[in-house]
Amino acid sequence: MINYILRRLVTAALLIVAVSIVTFGIFFLIPKAVGADPAEMYVGKSATPRDVEATRVKLGLDQPIYVQYGRYVKGLVVGRDYNSGPSITHCSTPCFGYSFRSDREVWPLLLDRLPVTISLALGAAVIWLVGGVLGGVISALKRGSLIDRAVMFLALAGVSLPIYFTGLIFQALFVHQWPIFRGGEYVNFVDDPLAWANKLFLAWVSLALLFAATYARLTRATMLETVSEDYIRTARAKGLKERVVIAKHAMRSVLTPIVTIFGLDLGGLLGGAILTETVFSLPGIGRLSIEAVRTKDLPIILGVTLFGAFFIVMANLIVDLLYAVIDPRVRLG
Amino acid sequence: MSSSLLTDGGMQPVGPDPSTAQSFLDVRDLRIHFKTDDGVVRAVDGLTFRLERGQTLGIVGESGSGKSVTSLGILGLHRRGTAQITGEVWLDGEELIGASPERVRLLRGAKMSMIFQDPLTAMHPYYTVGAQIIEAYRVHHKVSKGDARKRAIEMLDRVGIPQPQKRVDDYPHQFSGGMRQRAMIAMSLVNNPQLLIADEPTTALDVTVQAQILDLIRDLQAEFNSAVIIITHDLGVVAEVADDILVMYGGKCVEQATAETIFRRPEHPYAWGLLSSMPRVDREVRDRLVPIKGNPPSLINLPSGCSFHPRCPYVERNGIPCKTVEPTLAEGTPQHGAACHIPHPERLSIFQSDIAPSL
Numbered sequence: 001m002i003n004y005i006l007r008r009l010v011t012a013a014l015l016i017v018a019v020s021i022v023t024f025g026i027f028f029l030i031p032k033a034v035g036a037d038p039a040e041m042y043v044g045k046s047a048t049p050r051d052v053e054a055t056r057v058k059l060g061l062d063q064p065i066y067v068q069y070g071r072y073v074k075g076l077v078v079g080r081d082y083n084s085g086p087s088i089t090h091c092s093t094p095c096f097g098y099s100f101r102s103d104r105e106v107w108p109l110l111l112d113r114l115p116v117t118i119s120l121a122l123g124a125a126v127i128w129l130v131g132g133v134l135g136g137v138i139s140a141l142k143r144g145s146l147i148d149r150a151v152m153f154l155a156l157a158g159v160s161l162p163i164y165f166t167g168l169i170f171q172a173l174f175v176h177q178w179p180i181f182r183g184g185e186y187v188n189f190v191d192d193p194l195a196w197a198n199k200l201f202l203a204w205v206s207l208a209l210l211f212a213a214t215y216a217r218l219t220r221a222t223m224l225e226t227v228s229e230d231y232i233r234t235a236r237a238k239g240l241k242e243r244v245v246i247a248k249h250a251m252r253s254v255l256t257p258i259v260t261i262f263g264l265d266l267g268g269l270l271g272g273a274i275l276t277e278t279v280f281s282l283p284g285i286g287r288l289s290i291e292a293v294r295t296k297d298l299p300i301i302l303g304v305t306l307f308g309a310f311f312i313v314m315a316n317l318i319v320d321l322l323y324a325v326i327d328p329r330v331r332l333g
Numbered sequence: 334m335s336s337s338l339l340t341d342g343g344m345q346p347v348g349p350d351p352s353t354a355q356s357f358l359d360v361r362d363l364r365i366h367f368k369t370d371d372g373v374v375r376a377v378d379g380l381t382f383r384l385e386r387g388q389t390l391g392i393v394g395e396s397g398s399g400k401s402v403t404s405l406g407i408l409g410l411h412r413r414g415t416a417q418i419t420g421e422v423w424l425d426g427e428e429l430i431g432a433s434p435e436r437v438r439l440l441r442g443a444k445m446s447m448i449f450q451d452p453l454t455a456m457h458p459y460y461t462v463g464a465q466i467i468e469a470y471r472v473h474h475k476v477s478k479g480d481a482r483k484r485a486i487e488m489l490d491r492v493g494i495p496q497p498q499k500r501v502d503d504y505p506h507q508f509s510g511g512m513r514q515r516a517m518i519a520m521s522l523v524n525n526p527q528l529l530i531a532d533e534p535t536t537a538l539d540v541t542v543q544a545q546i547l548d549l550i551r552d553l554q555a556e557f558n559s560a561v562i563i564i565t566h567d568l569g570v571v572a573e574v575a576d577d578i579l580v581m582y583g584g585k586c587v588e589q590a591t592a593e594t595i596f597r598r599p600e601h602p603y604a605w606g607l608l609s610s611m612p613r614v615d616r617e618v619r620d621r622l623v624p625i626k627g628n629p630p631s632l633i634n635l636p637s638g639c640s641f642h643p644r645c646p647y648v649e650r651n652g653i654p655c656k657t658v659e660p661t662l663a664e665g666t667p668q669h670g671a672a673c674h675i676p677h678p679e680r681l682s683i684f685q686s687d688i689a690p691s692l
Contacts, residue, residue, distance in 0.1 A: 230454040236410055237449070238469040238520070239442030252459050327459060328504040 001331055004324060012317040019309040020076075024069050027302045041296060042100045058082050059097075072097070096303035101295050106303040109288060113272075116186055117284035120276060121269035123200055124207035125262070132212035133258060136219025141246065143224065151216055158213030167206040167279035174202060186282050203280040207273060211265055218257060226253045252326070259322050267315025271308020355423055356383035357560050358407075358528055363420035363430075365399075365406045372633040376402040378584040380420075384577075386527065389554065389561040391571030391592065393607065394581035395629045400564045403581075404530045408447055409437035424528060443473040445528040446521040448550075451537045452513035456505040462489075462516045463501030470523045488519035492549060511542035515549065522553055529554070530562045535570055547573050568611050572596060580604050583630045583640035589662060590669040600671035600680045602645045605688045623691065639674065647675060647683065 031038055039056035040047075047055075056062050059082065060071055074080060075095035082089045082098075091097070096106035139151040175183045181202055187195040226232060227250055235249040236242075272286030281287075285304060292300035324330045365377040377399040384390045392400045405411055407422050409429060422429040424445060429437055449455035456465060466485035467478065474481070482501070489497035492515040505513055514534065521529065531550060535543040551574055554561050563574055571578055571592060578595040580588040580603065588601040599605055606625035627644035630636055642648045642655040649655050653674040662670030665677065673680060 230449060230451065231457040233405075233410060234449060234455045234520075235457070237408060237442060237447045239438050239440070239472045240468070241438070249457055252457070328461075329458060329506050 001324065004331065005321065008317055008320045012313050015313050015316075016306075016310060019313070020073065020306055021069065023302055023305045023309070024072060025065070027298050027305075028065060028068065031298070036296075038100075038298060041298070042098075096306070097299035099292075099300050100297045106299050109300065110285065110303055110307055113283060113285045113288045115188065116282050117270060117272055117277070117286065119189060119196065119200055120203055120207065120273055120282060120284060121266060123197075123204040124211070124269070125266050127204055128208035128210075128212035128215055129258075129262060131208065132215025133219045133254075135212065135216040137223055137246075137251075137254070139216065140220045140223035140227070148220075152220070155213040155216040158209045158216075161209070163206055163210060163275045164279050166209060167203070167276065170202045170206055171280070183281075200280075200282075203276055203282060206279070207269075207276045214261070215258065218261065219254060222254045222257055223250060226250045229253070256323070256326055259326060260319055263315040263319035263322070264312065267312040268308070270311040270315075272304065355426060357386045357425055358384040358562075359421070359423035360403075360407070361421040361423070363403065363406060363422060364418070365402050365411065366417045367415055368417070369633070374632045375584050375635065376632055377406060380581075380584075380586055382579055382586065382589065384528075384560045384562065386560050387554070387558045388576045389551075389563060389574050391575030391578045392562060392564045392581060393566065393568060393571055393578060395566060397629045397632065398581040399584040399632070400566075400581055401532050402584075404447060404532055404562065404564055407528075407530065408441050408445060409434065410441075439473075442469055442526075443524045444526060445530070446524065446526040448514075448518055448521045448529065448531040448534045450533040452517040453505065453510070453537070455517060456513065456520075458505060461502050461504055462508065463503075466501075466516070466520045466523055469520050473524050484523060485519070488523050489516065491553075492516070492519045492522075493545075494519070510538055511545065514538055514542070514546055518546070518549060518553075522557075525557055525559075527557070527559045528562070529559050530564065532564045533566070534563065536565070536567070543570070544573075550574065568596075568607055580607070583635050584632055585640070585672070586662060586670070587641065587672045588665070588670065590665075590671075594669055598669075598681065599684060599688075600665060600669065600677070601641075601673050602647055602675075603641050605684065606644075608692055609688065639672070650675060 028038070031041075037052070039052050039059065039061050042059065043051050043055050060068055063071075071080060075091060075093075075097065077093065079093040080091050080095045082091065091105055094107055096110070098104065099106055099109065102109075135151045135155070139148045142148050171183065174180045181198055182195075184199065187199055189196045227246075232245060232249055235245045240249075270285075272284060272289050274286035274290050276282070277284040277286040278290060285307065288300065289304040291297075292304065360380060360382050363377055363380040364375070367374040367376060380399070380403060382390065392403065394400050402411075406416075406418055407424075407429070411418060413434070418430055420430060424440065427440075429440070456462070460468075463482060463485045466488060467481040470476070470481045470484050471478070476484075486497045486501050489501060494500050494512060494515055500508070500512075505516070508516060514537070518534075529550075534550065535546050538546060547570065550561065550563075553559075561574075563571060565571060575592045578588075578590065578592045579586050580595070580601065582603050588595065588599065588604050595604060596608075599608060603625070606623075609623040610625060612622060625644055626646075630640050630643070636643050636656075638654065638656045638658055639645070639660050645655065655674055658674070660672040660674045662672050664673055665671035671680070675683070
């Protein structure tokens, strides 16, 4: 078991290193390939060639790519000093560099946006997990019935409707037509939990609808497969109540694939939900990244990408560990 | 067709108690049909047999002959929506087909229980062997987890699992095939069932383990004086343990007698076929085994008349109406039912002259 955990940890660490190399390579080689100069992008169009050179040296952009990467990683791990001759600016751990546009450190920018993204992702996750799994189970148990058809229709609608459609419809109906929920600015949970939930609710539902559909279908399929397993027949043959057979014996197996995709979905969402955050004007990581792309703010794009990759790798790791808890057969490996 | 089984008194009881008094297990004209998109599957069609405490009945037949469907039907494990079940199943004076599902659930696993074929798939992979036995015990007994655990360890010990205190916390995949079957038996016997149905209990096991498992079932049966049904396609297994044998073909019983009789004087051509296709280690290797030609019939569209007729080497012999008239068990004697149109004396002589020498 400890062996298994250690192996997973090492794999996760290697994965993050690999992702950082690839993203760093892409984001710093491509500007070079197309003739754009990062130093120029940093100082802006009105700067003199001398300023550009100074900035190039300050940011270390005159160094070979592997030195730049080494400094970048060093910045992430222990922090980094930028020396522009007269002044030394210290960028503390984890240093993702400075935004080209606002000249602010990237890390605090990310941290600022993180609570919004976490609020959005977790709230939606609760709704889609409960709704999707419950819908799928009911659908499977009442296979062929009206309820089954209704749930599956909703699921089909859920996966088919893009968030910018459902999100806008919801806002049109429940914010403008019938003002049940308020639009406006995002409110921190610690400042006003009710306003926080009120602002986020429609976003949760819109996002959850998209995911719940997949979960309902997966749950239904797995449940149908599981109830025809021999061990379910054995459970019935013991004289267990049907409720116990389903809730204990069948659900345990149904949960395995659910845990897998849930981990990956949640990990992906923590890296930013671009569409939802845009439609509901939530200042999260997704919005940060889309703004950075629009303004070609390379350090932020790099930071957001690595940040997102980190969440996905961590989610993978947690899923793998949970697997061992759920399925004893994994523990041997 | 099969309704003739009902009316002409073809179900002469076979076994130790030929009177009309009820046996411990009394199955009367059991029919289990499944409606499918392709038509009605007549998986079991008019099956009648009885079984006393302490006795073992072997149900023999090819895949798809309705053996397992019968056992699941007795235990009430078919879904009421998809399976149409008629007939009567009396267990110790209590009728089960018409009983409420809740009542049958309370009997299931307690008074009657089942050993399944493949213990790797029949046990839940995510729960320890002990947890599954404890659960089986606590469904029917109001005891603490600790007491149930003691009982589970005791049962594992009884079925011959070494170091049961340790193995009780193992998962099914950590057991070998034979051990897993023992654990399955321990789980089935944890509530001292009076009726034990073993569905191909040794099929997934190698031969040395097979014998051990059969011995185990026999020992435990002797101890609890329970009635046992062994379902198998392996005549060697029933020869070992069964008192009576019921041969099934196409959802019906085609021959029914004591094990001794079936092996010494089988009367149905299908039983002859089964015996001829059975490998024997105690004979020298002479010829190839003689398989039964053809395939088991479709249970949706059974052949007319005797459903074995397309595969029978003696079909329409001397103008008997195999293809049109369905034979009943009454073509045999009360002690030895055989659903075959060939006249009784002729059946005996065919077996003596054609079949027995090549066995």
